[in-house]
Amino acid sequence: xxxxxxxxxxxxxxxxxxxxxxxxxxxxxxxxxxxxxxxxxxxxxxxxxxxxxxxxxxxxxxxxxxxxxxxxxxxxxxxxxxxxxxxxxxxxxxxxxx
Amino acid sequence: xxxxxxxxxxxxxxxxxxxxxxxxxxxxxxxxxxxxxxxxxxxxxxxxxxxxxxxxxxxxxxxxxxxxxxxxxxxxxxxxxxxxxxxxxxxxxxxxxxxxxxxxxxxxxxxxxxxxxxxxxxxxxxxxxxxxxxxxxxxxxxxxxxxxxxxxxxxxxxxxxxxxxxxxxxxxxxxxxxxxxxxxxxxxxxxxxxxxxxxxxxxxxxxxxxxxxxxxxxxxxxxxxxxxxxxxxxxxxxxxxxxxxxxxxxxxxxxxxxxxxxxxxxxxxxxxxxxxxxxxxxxxxxxxxxxxxxxxxxxxxxxxxxxxxxxxxxxxxxxxxxxxxxxxxxxxxxxxxxxxxxxxxxxxxxxxxxxxxxxxxxxxxxxxxxxxxxxxxxxxxxxxxxxxxxxxxxxxxxxxxxxxxxxxxxxxxxxxxxxxxxxxxxxxxxxxxxxxxxxxxxxxxxxxxxxxxxxxxxxxxxxxxxxxxxxxxx
Numbered sequence: 001x002x003x004x005x006x007x008x009x010x011x012x013x014x015x016x017x018x019x020x021x022x023x024x025x026x027x028x029x030x031x032x033x034x035x036x037x038x039x040x041x042x043x044x045x046x047x048x049x050x051x052x053x054x055x056x057x058x059x060x061x062x063x064x065x066x067x068x069x070x071x072x073x074x075x076x077x078x079x080x081x082x083x084x085x086x087x088x089x090x091x092x093x094x095x096x097x098x
Numbered sequence: 099x100x101x102x103x104x105x106x107x108x109x110x111x112x113x114x115x116x117x118x119x120x121x122x123x124x125x126x127x128x129x130x131x132x133x134x135x136x137x138x139x140x141x142x143x144x145x146x147x148x149x150x151x152x153x154x155x156x157x158x159x160x161x162x163x164x165x166x167x168x169x170x171x172x173x174x175x176x177x178x179x180x181x182x183x184x185x186x187x188x189x190x191x192x193x194x195x196x197x198x199x200x201x202x203x204x205x206x207x208x209x210x211x212x213x214x215x216x217x218x219x220x221x222x223x224x225x226x227x228x229x230x231x232x233x234x235x236x237x238x239x240x241x242x243x244x245x246x247x248x249x250x251x252x253x254x255x256x257x258x259x260x261x262x263x264x265x266x267x268x269x270x271x272x273x274x275x276x277x278x279x280x281x282x283x284x285x286x287x288x289x290x291x292x293x294x295x296x297x298x299x300x301x302x303x304x305x306x307x308x309x310x311x312x313x314x315x316x317x318x319x320x321x322x323x324x325x326x327x328x329x330x331x332x333x334x335x336x337x338x339x340x341x342x343x344x345x346x347x348x349x350x351x352x353x354x355x356x357x358x359x360x361x362x363x364x365x366x367x368x369x370x371x372x373x374x375x376x377x378x379x380x381x382x383x384x385x386x387x388x389x390x391x392x393x394x395x396x397x398x399x400x401x402x403x404x405x406x407x408x409x410x411x412x413x414x415x416x417x418x419x420x421x422x423x424x425x426x427x428x429x430x431x432x433x434x435x436x437x438x439x440x441x442x443x444x445x446x447x448x449x450x451x452x453x454x455x456x457x458x459x460x461x462x463x464x465x466x467x468x469x470x471x472x473x474x475x476x477x478x479x480x481x482x483x484x485x486x487x488x489x490x491x492x493x494x495x496x497x498x499x500x501x502x503x504x505x506x507x508x509x510x511x512x513x514x515x516x517x518x519x520x521x522x523x524x525x526x527x528x529x530x531x532x533x534x535x536x537x538x539x540x541x542x543x544x545x546x547x548x549x550x551x552x553x554x555x556x557x558x559x560x561x562x563x564x565x566x567x568x569x570x571x572x
Contacts, residue, residue: 014212023207046213050220053213057197059238061212071202076242078207088204 007031007039008068009089012053014046014061019078023062026079034091064089106314109157109229109265112150113143114331114452119308119317124289127263129256131286134293135272139304139325141166142178143293144231144267146329148191149180157228158190160221160264164237168193178329192221198241205243211251215258222264230259230266239280256285277309288312294320303442306332322444324452331452344368345494352391353384355566359542361549365523369546370487370497372517375527380538380559381500382406384527385463386415386422387563388498393425397460400453401433404469408433419562432457438469443482446470451489461496467517468501487520522546528554540566 011027013020024043031039046053046061056065056072066073066089075088085091108122117123124130124147132140148159161182163171171193172182185191194217222230235252242248259266268286270278277283283290290309295302305320323332348364350357351371357364365371371388373381392399403411411433412422425431434453438446454462467483490497499517503526518524524543529536538557542550556567 012213014216019208019210046216050216053217053220054194057199059196059198059211059214059217060209060242062209063213073204074202075204075206077205077209080207084204084206088206 006069007035007066009039009041010056010065010067011041011043012046012056012058012061012063012065013043017061020062022078022080023064026082027064027085030079030082030085030091034086108314109151110155112147112154113329115321115323116306116332119321119332120289120311121315124265124267125311125314126265127260128288129259129266129268129286130289130291131268131270131278131282132291132293133270133272133278133283135295138272138293138295139323139330140269140293141171141233142175142325143330144233144269145171145175145180145182147267148229148231149175149182149185150329151229152185152190158225159192159229159231160218160225160227161191161193161231161233162218162221163193163195163233164198165234167195167197171195177327178325179327180329189225192225192227194218194221196238198238200241203241209244209247211238211248211255214251215255219262222262228264230264231269232266233269234271235268236270236278236280236282252282253285283309289314293323303444305444322442322448324445324448331448343494349395349496350391352387352389352394353564353566356387356540356564359551359555360545362547365496365545366547368491368494368496369522370490370499370520371523371525372521373498373500373525373527374503374518375500376503376529379527379529380557380564381502381527382411382465383415383418383420383559383564384525384540385465385498385500386420388496389422389431389461389463390420390425392461392496393428393430395460396430398429398457399425399431399461399463400457400459401431401463401465402450403433403435403465404438405466407435411435417561418559432459443470447482447486450486454489454493454495459495461498462490463498464500465498466500466502468503483517483520518543 009027009031011024013023027041031041044052046058060076062078064075064079073089075085079085107126108120108124109126110117110123111120132143134140145161148161151157151159161171166174175182182191182193186193196214196217218230221227239245239248268282270282273279273281277290277292287310289311292307292309294305294307296305304323304325306323307320308316308318321332323330345367347367348362349367350364373384375381389399389401406414415422422431426433436449487497499521501517523545526541526543528539528541530539531537538559539554540557541554557564558567
């Protein structure tokens, strides 16, 4: 693992909508809490880069994509339910395993 | 926004015959819903709308597929002569496959489908699309949990499409109680078309019906449609009005001796002739004489053979001195052979109509029409024959039908019943017995608009075709 960040996340948004802002705030908080120093979050605004939606098969906004570790997981919505997000990203399991 | 007025703008559908039924095409700049059960041809229907839009009307298109991948789609449509890859490379078509994998998606909290809008918008703008297909947007329902969000988003999507001014086809899977499984018809209310695939007596027929077309008149019947190597064609089986022209020109039957039995020295152009007789009474031979006479006038002949293959027909006819080969070589004679049980009556009619439109014959021979009865019940047969005759008359085509009857004077066959009243000329052939010999005879039962010989005319079949025995008794 060394320098390589273990967790690579991408958040797709479309402009600074309340839902998107909330989603970013939520995921940053969860990551700080559970994955400190081991993650990156890349925010992609589809209004600026519409061509990027196809690649990750994005159709809903906001969508959080876990690029790493594989397999790819997607969580749609403002990520307000912490439990669901952690389970969805498989974070808790990892924590307890460590 | 398009307003409902006398000049309701429409977009040609690119589907043969559908523009006639819809009186000009789909509503321009509005969504159209195509629904039907699996395998009824929805995707093809939508694809043809796009492809023809590009090739025939110079309107670029976007195909958003929720089911098939872009490469599968190209492959599948290639077999129907649509080259999606070429159109894509010319930058006239965009295919976007939206894959929704339930297993890798979790939902939590509020969201919307804005990304789908952005993708669609990006695709539309990148090719300047005027036509859009969403096939099948309903699959989004199976991939997502929050129905309330989906419903309101889909409603927003359709409104957005209208605002964008594109003519869109949205396909939907047939539901049990409603037209589509998720009630898309509630949102797309301008034009709804239902496709159906039915099997009756082991014969499959595809049908199309316009359920709804707001602000426009349209045909309300079920119309059969055909999927073949050139895509979909719908043949509107239209007006059964009796308003066709009736030429007064006389043409030959192909047998000068037979012409003499009619007071007009032949039969009327664009009339229909029925030849009946039991097995082996030379119906096909007589029909071939008709075909050759048309060929001699340099008029194209379309010969529908439902019992013999073209080769067999050519060989058999050659044995009595009628040579079809030069006629075929000069492209004035086209023989189309198919098994009656290959498809339903409607389909036969469709194929016949299609060939007639392609080949533009002046004479059409159907040999024998009675074999078509094996694929339909008598009311269907009659309806089909009326339509066929109507088409022939409207196009001023000479028609010859042969029909097999079962033993003498029992004219109760459905086909004979149906045709005889519609046919202008009716010739009955018979094999009589005299001493130890069979005697062939011909009788004109009716000839509309002219007098005819009343007596039985004996004839023989020589190596020069039919020869009448001029001094024969009777």
